Amino acid sequence: MPRASFSINGAEVKAGSRTTVSLSLPSESNLMDLAMPVHVVHGRRDGPVVFISAAIHGDEINGIEIIRRILKWPAISRLKGTLIAIPIVNVYGFLTHSRYLPDRRDLNRSFPGSQHGSLAARLAYTFREEIVKRADYGIDLHTGAAHRTNHPHIRANLDDEETERLALAFGTPVIINANLRDGSLRQYAADQGVPMLLYEAGEALRFNELAINAGVKGVRNVLRALGMVAKTRSSKRAKSPAVEARSSAWVRSPKSGVLMLNAGLGARVEKNEILGVIADVIDDEGTPILSPQTGIVIGRTNLPIINEGDALIHIACFADSTKVESAIEAFHEEHIEGLGPEDYPKGTE
Numbered sequence: 601m602p603r604a605s606f607s608i609n610g611a612e613v614k615a616g617s618r619t620t621v622s623l624s625l626p627s628e629s630n631l632m633d634l635a636m637p638v639h640v641v642h643g644r645r646d647g648p649v650v651f652i653s654a655a656i657h658g659d660e661i662n663g664i665e666i667i668r669r670i671l672k673w674p675a676i677s678r679l680k681g682t683l684i685a686i687p688i689v690n691v692y693g694f695l696t697h698s699r700y701l702p703d704r705r706d707l708n709r710s711f712p713g714s715q716h717g718s719l720a721a722r723l724a725y726t727f728r729e730e731i732v733k734r735a736d737y738g739i740d741l742h743t744g745a746a747h748r749t750n751h752p753h754i755r756a757n758l759d760d761e762e763t764e765r766l767a768l769a770f771g772t773p774v775i776i777n778a779n780l781r782d783g784s785l786r787q788y789a790a791d792q793g794v795p796m797l798l799y800e801a802g803e804a805l806r807f808n809e810l811a812i813n814a815g816v817k818g819v820r821n822v823l824r825a826l827g828m829v830a831k832t833r834s835s836k837r838a839k840s841p842a843v844e845a846r847s848s849a850w851v852r853s854p855k856s857g858v859l860m861l862n863a864g865l866g867a868r869v870e871k872n873e874i875l876g877v878i879a880d881v882i883d884d885e886g887t888p889i890l891s892p893q894t895g896i897v898i899g900r901t902n903l904p905i906i907n908e909g910d911a912l913i914h915i916a917c918f919a920d921s922t923k924v925e926s927a928i929e930a931f932h933e934e935h936i937e938g939l940g941p942e943d944y945p946k947g948t949e
Contacts, residue, residue, distance in 0.1 A: 606642040606649075606682050609730055616644040618676075623730055625691060626722060628702065634692070636726070639671055639685040647681020647828045648736040652819060653727075654686070656708050656740060656785060658693015658700070659804040663741025666815040673820065681828045684731055690723070697805060699745065709783035712791075728788060737766070737826065738789050738796035739819060743811070744803050748911070750899045751865040752801035752814045752931070757786075758844055763795040768842050769825035770797060770818040773866075773927035774898055774916055776845045797822070803902065813935050843924035845916040848898065853878060853910045855887055859903070863913060866932070867897045868925040875913055878906065893917055896924050 603615035611621045622635035652670065654663025667687040670676070676683065688694045692701045700706055705720035713724025732738065744750040755778035756767040767775045778798070780787040789796040799818060801811030823829045853859070861876035863869055869891045879886035889912065899914030906912065918924050 603642075603644060603646060606640060606734075608638065608640060608684070608734065611640075613640045613642040615642055617642060623726055625726065626719060628692070636686065636689065636691055636723075638731070639667075639687075641671070641676055641679055641683040641685070643679035643681050643683075643828070645680045647679070648826050649682040649684065649734055650737045650739070650823070650826065650828065651684040651686065651731050651735045652739045652741070653689050653731070653785075654741040655694050656689040657706075657742065657745075657804070658688075658690040658696065658698050659746065660699070660741075660743040661694075661805065662743050662802045662808060662811050662815065663799075664688060665807060665812050666741055666819065669812070669816045670819050673816075675820075675829045678830070679823075679828055681826070683823075683828070684735065686727075686731060689727060692719070692723075699804065708785055709781070711783055711785055711788035724785075724788075727785075732785075732789055732792060732794060735789075735794055737822075738785075738794055739822060740785055740796065740798050741815060742798060742800050743806075743808075744800070744899055746804045747903045748899060748901050749803040749808075749865060750800040750914075751897070751928075752799070752811055753898050753916075754818075754842075755786075755798040755800060756796070757790060760790075760795060763797070766795060766822050766825055767797055769821045770799070771821050771842065771931075772799070772801075772814065772818060773842055773931040774845060774896060774924060775842045776848055776898075776916055800899075810932075810935055814931070817935075841927065843918055843920075843927050845895075845918050845924075848895075848914060848916040849892070850899075850911040851875065851889060851892060851913045851915065853906050853908055853912055854889070856907045857881070857887075857905075859901070859906045859912065860886075861889075861900060861913070863891075863897050863900070865897055865900060866928045868895070868921050869897060869915065870894050889913075891915065894921055896921055896928070 710720040753774040758777040802808035877886035895915040
């Protein structure tokens with residue numbers, strides 16, 4: 601018996617076909633009509649329904665390119681199940697190069713949303729009704745915030761066995777057991793019983809080939825792990841295992857001034873190691889910034905002029921940080937082909 605069509609926003613996508621639908625959104629004050637583009641690939645054979653989303657923060661654009669490359673992947677034509685790809689969730693922020701919506705709300709703190717609430721609530725409501733409620737799994741693609749760069753890593757609820765399995769399959773060297781945040785897409789998906797991964801890599805408003813390349817491979821790995829795409833010989837080869845972190849914390853600036861960081865992304869740092877120096881514009885000595893713990897640098901600011909209290913370096917903690925250091929080295933070797941120095945996150949050697 602042929603597989604049933606997939607229904608979304610009034611459109612019927614037949615088995616073995618793919619199409620793009622537009623989810624209507626509230627217009628802006630200039631009365632310009634807006635819509636969220638959604639690409640659906642509905643396989644001929646049964647399998648899970650997976651959504652992949654990007655730009656829930658409108659300035660986080662690496663995921664847009666990751667989704668574009670996934671949709672061009674030849675293996676997608678033989679997909680089992682259904683793939684829902686949403687390259688730009690926060691269309692409003694994307695058009696204005698902003699993380700937020702015009703109402704200054706964070707869409708990723710606005711779920712489950714409301715049909716009659718704020719602009720952010722209405723957008724969250726549309727996404728939950730048309731996307732999340734149709735899905736069995738989800739992958740949300742992010743970058744660091746403005747002027748911050750993240751080393752590729754997965755954030756997930758590792759206390760859920762299926763989520764942990766997919767997090768390990770994705771293939772980043774670092775996986776963080778991240779608490780669910782109220783109002784986040786990941787929180788809402790968990791409430792609906794939808795296992796979801798959050799991929800962090802790169803910087804807002806910048807394409808980064810290492811982050812994109814690793815993201816494409818990671819999404820492919822997850823689709824293979826779910827049985828939606830056949831495994832290849834290369835995908836069956838043993839890779840350096842990911843290492844799970846149970847905690848992470850930002851090191852904040854003790855004063856305002858000019859920042860000179862020594863620690864690069866992916867670097868292993870020891871407790872009390874000097875991460876950098878903050879100097880006054882007329883101070884030759886400067887104040888050293890000490891690492892409060894041993895761990896791996898997974899995020900850092902790119903701004904040299906900072907204020908007291910600013911987040912400077914994000915450190916993930918592990919039972920054995922030397923193990924994750926080796927995993928990061930293997931990760932870079934795997935993704936180095938065809939990349940130049942400009943493709944690496946800032947601070948990475």
